[in-house]
Amino acid sequence: MTLSWLSILRLGLVQMALGMIVVLTTATMNRVMVVELALPAILPGLLVSLYYGTQFLRPHFGHGADAGGRRTPWIIGGVAVLGAGAMLAAFAVGVMERATALGIATAVPAFLLIGLGIGAAGTNLLALLAARVAEGRQAAAGSAVWIMMIFGLAATGITAGLLLDPYSPARLLAVTAGVSGVALLLTLVGVVGQERSPAPQKPNQNRKLAFRASAAELWADRRVRGFTIFVFASMLAYNLQDLILEPFAGHVFGMTVGESTQLGGMHHAGALVGMIAVLLSGTLLSRWFTVPIRVWIVGGCLLSGAALIALAWGGLHAASWPIAPNIFTLGLANGAFAVAAIGAMMGLAREGDESREGIRMGLFGAAQAIAFGAGSFLGTAAADIMRSLTASDALAYGSVFAAEGGVFLIAAFLAMSLGTQPKQAPAADLIPGE
Known part of the structure; x- marks a missing residue:
């Protein structure tokens, strides 16, 4: 059974959730490290590269869901891991203010979690869309979910900007926790029940490879x-x-x-x-x-x-x-x-x-x-x-x-x-x- 436009837009909420969390880690925390803490710009660059470095695992995440037959747990679990990584990253930025080396050491596993969460959730979100969007709708569906992601980026940037003034490490952690909680809620709304209806059948059963x-x-x-x-x-x-x-x-x-x-x-x-x-x-x-x-x-x-x-x-x-x-x-x-x-x-x-x-x-x-x-x-x-x-x-x-x-x-x-x-x-x- 192919997805209706309402179901496609519901899945777009997951893409929005991913954007909401990512903008805090790549933009807000980046700025705090470079401006408020006066650390070298290469530091956030290297931390973000850790996130990119985990992306070669995306085929593993997709294969795991292929073998298990369900993508919903991977999507929900991925967003949860992403949120946990973001909160650990916010905590690490606060630690950097008092002990730079310890803060950096804490940020490394945080950004690895961010990459793993995005990889698991993002890969299986698109795979779910690929399996269930009607032929001919793929480009329009891709446009819809990406537009929703941009909306999430913009809305979070504006709202978080208002909530973070005046800046403090505790405020950054609280805002990150709040955004992560909202993102997980949007993810649940987006994916729950989407795999209850049977997917279009393939001619052959999956081989266990x-x-x-x-x-x-x-x-x-x-x-x-x-x-x-x-x-x-x-x-x-x-x-x-x-x-x-x-x-x-x-x-x-x-x-x-x-x-x-x-x-x-x-x-x-x-x-x-x-x-x-x-x-x-x-x-x-x-x-x-x-x-x-x-x-x-x-x-x-x-x-x-x-x-x-x-x-x-x-x-x-x-x-x-x-x-x-x-x-x-x-x-x-x-x-x-x-x-x-x-x-x-x-x-x-x-x-x-x-x-x-x-x-x-x-x-x-x-x-x-x-x-x-x-x-x-x-x-x-x-x-x-x-x-x-x-x-x-x-x-x-x-x-x-x-x-x-x-x-x-x-x-x-x-x-x-x-x-x-x-x-x-x-x-x-x-x-x-x-």
Whole structure:
């Protein structure tokens, strides 16, 4: 039985819950460590890298749920572990104020728990959607749950910001505990009863394969392997600019902190519009026209690449360049391609004659998360290296943006090549949902 839109939106509450907790750990606690405690910025960067480092376990989490036949316990347990990790991280930040080394030692297991919780819950949430969302709805469903996640990020950022003033370690811990409690409640509302109705039946019963054998069989599938490589390349390009966009605006365009923050908001606004466009094309507008998933993916990658190359060019002509529309266009393309790619992941994860959605989605999710972590590091490292090699900030940042744009163009080519089967195979699209 496929999910109704109400059930899809209920599952979106889980994605919202994940975003609510994550924003406290990656934004709020990051700022406290660097500003209030005057610790090196590399410290939160290394702690977040621990979270990304756990994401190679996503296929294990998916395989475990595949073997057990139920995803609800993994989702609820994952959010509970995530909340516990966040509260331990908040406690660790408080300890850092009095004993830095002890606080850091406490933060390490906290961020490992954060990564494990996100991996377990996020992988099996998407696998549940993949197994039960009707064919053709995947991109729209992906848009809906990601929009809800962005709402959770924004709402938590605003509310927590109000509750945290004036800052104190006890207040940070209390706010984190409150947010974690609300997130767990939303998760329960989102998943309870969703697996009571039978899932669409697969032709064959699942074989009892060990994880290594199942993973090897999966990687031998040319379609899965090709799509995983595409996901890594596209998500690497997506995140390369994340940490250098606002410094670029300050160094090259002379923007103040407030102005560069607004520019970052322009990127998020564009991404939201792109996601809504994909959602509408799969719902309200679908009776008049339907845009295939591959068009959103390839078009989004091409437009993202063009926008980044334009940004590189614009930095060399900062006095007259319309940077705000450029950034909005980049966000628009990023948002449309990202949620369409999520929809394609769900479509490909549900294929096959056995219920292997978990390990497939785990593989795609691991590629995405590792690419995000690598993108954050490589983007900042490349900007620092180029700034040390040239006196022109515009040229230094521009070279990174141009390279990022090139990776997006490569990702677009990979996406187009996924639609071509070898001659001996049946003629069918590798990107599902068309």
